[in-house]
Amino acid sequence: MTAAPNAAAHPSVQFGKIGVLLVNLGTPDGTDFASMRRYLKEFLSDRRVIEWSRLFWYPILYGIVLNTRPRKVGKAYELIWNEERNESWLRTYTRNQAQLMAESFADQSQVIVDWAMRYGQPSIASRMEALQKEGCERILVFPLYPQYAAATTATVNDKAFEALLKMRWQPALRTVPPYHDDPVYIDALAASIGRHLATLDWEPEVVLASFHGIPKSYFDLGDPYYCQCQKTARLLREKLGWPKEKLMVTFQSRFGPEEWLQPYTDATVEKLAKDGVKRIAVINPGFVSDCLETLEEIAGQAAESFLHSGGEKFAHIPCLNDSPEGMAVLNHVVRRELKGWL
Numbered sequence: 001m002t003a004a005p006n007a008a009a010h011p012s013v014q015f016g017k018i019g020v021l022l023v024n025l026g027t028p029d030g031t032d033f034a035s036m037r038r039y040l041k042e043f044l045s046d047r048r049v050i051e052w053s054r055l056f057w058y059p060i061l062y063g064i065v066l067n068t069r070p071r072k073v074g075k076a077y078e079l080i081w082n083e084e085r086n087e088s089w090l091r092t093y094t095r096n097q098a099q100l101m102a103e104s105f106a107d108q109s110q111v112i113v114d115w116a117m118r119y120g121q122p123s124i125a126s127r128m129e130a131l132q133k134e135g136c137e138r139i140l141v142f143p144l145y146p147q148y149a150a151a152t153t154a155t156v157n158d159k160a161f162e163a164l165l166k167m168r169w170q171p172a173l174r175t176v177p178p179y180h181d182d183p184v185y186i187d188a189l190a191a192s193i194g195r196h197l198a199t200l201d202w203e204p205e206v207v208l209a210s211f212h213g214i215p216k217s218y219f220d221l222g223d224p225y226y227c228q229c230q231k232t233a234r235l236l237r238e239k240l241g242w243p244k245e246k247l248m249v250t251f252q253s254r255f256g257p258e259e260w261l262q263p264y265t266d267a268t269v270e271k272l273a274k275d276g277v278k279r280i281a282v283i284n285p286g287f288v289s290d291c292l293e294t295l296e297e298i299a300g301q302a303a304e305s306f307l308h309s310g311g312e313k314f315a316h317i318p319c320l321n322d323s324p325e326g327m328a329v330l331n332h333v334v335r336r337e338l339k340g341w342l
């Protein structure tokens, strides 16, 4: 019989903890060309985001996009940069959300809350390794998207499972499903709309629920994103008691020459103004935190386009961010998904 292995040679390990990892899309480290290029290269090389054949896409990506877009998008980021912390708002809000969630677990010391970005820093792998070293035998990964899309939720989950490939002693992994129809989320959106509209001395004729778009071909291939956006909007409309015309669904942030989900936000904003609508508000229910796409594209560009096309009043309703309503949603979803572990 062989001798038992020498226990002293076994590295000491932490155990007994549960990790919660909040993951948002990503963010460049700075607005300069090199930082923007690094970020966009990682983002736009993801096969879940751009599904075209690499033979077709890489010459365009390396030949055109990565030579021109970093400068253009860097300028847009400069307009909305969080100067106080020298970082993007997406990073600021995601960190705040993790801190506030950690505080909500103050009486359950076995729970460790952390945050990561799918593209850029801190990476999912680095934070999962850190959680494991701190003794997390179980990790709940939370892609911060209320509506599921392969380009967002699935790519976060892919990266989390990829991180396990390198681990000898893997933690158990759970992922948070979409929560597009959760009553706590719908209530939070309705309360946020009510609170922000109450601060205006005018009432919008139309409110746009503007979601980030995806190429229509992804929908045709079976992505549930479009249907989940529509359901969120329907439930929100019902909660507010509004008619269909008062809360319109639109899709923003089109990228590339393909057809994307319609109606497009930019075209709708312009058309409403040209049709004589004078007052609109826009909410972005699909974004957990304000970011380039909401602060620059909507509060900046869409507002300007509406006012230049004959509109008179434009309001952007902020995302739920790290507000008490927003934290109530994230805390609720996490506690539900931790059942059986806690």
Ligand SMILES: C=CC1=C(C)c2cc3[nH]c(cc4nc(cc5[nH]c(cc1n2)c(C)c5CCC(=O)O)C(CCC(=O)O)=C4C)c(C)c3C=C
Pocket: 025, 026, 027, 028, 049, 050, 069, 073, 088, 090, 145, 149, 151, 152, 212, 213, 214, 215, 225, 253, 255, 286, 287, 290, 291, 292, 293
């Ligand atoms: C084909 C390209 C893209 C798909 C598909 C896509 C889907 C998608 N994106 C978000 C959320 C965000 N996107 C953000 C920025 C952004 N998105 C794309 C392209 C696609 N997105 C690009 C190229 C960029 C970078 C900016 C630019 O070059 O225009 C952001 C903002 C990040 C920030 O730091 O502020 C978010 C958030 C969702 C929810 C989604 C599909 C449902």
Ligand SMILES: [Fe+2]
Pocket: 212, 253
């Ligand atoms: Fe995007």
Ligand SMILES: [Fe+2]
Pocket: 253, 292, 293, 297
């Ligand atoms: Fe955009």
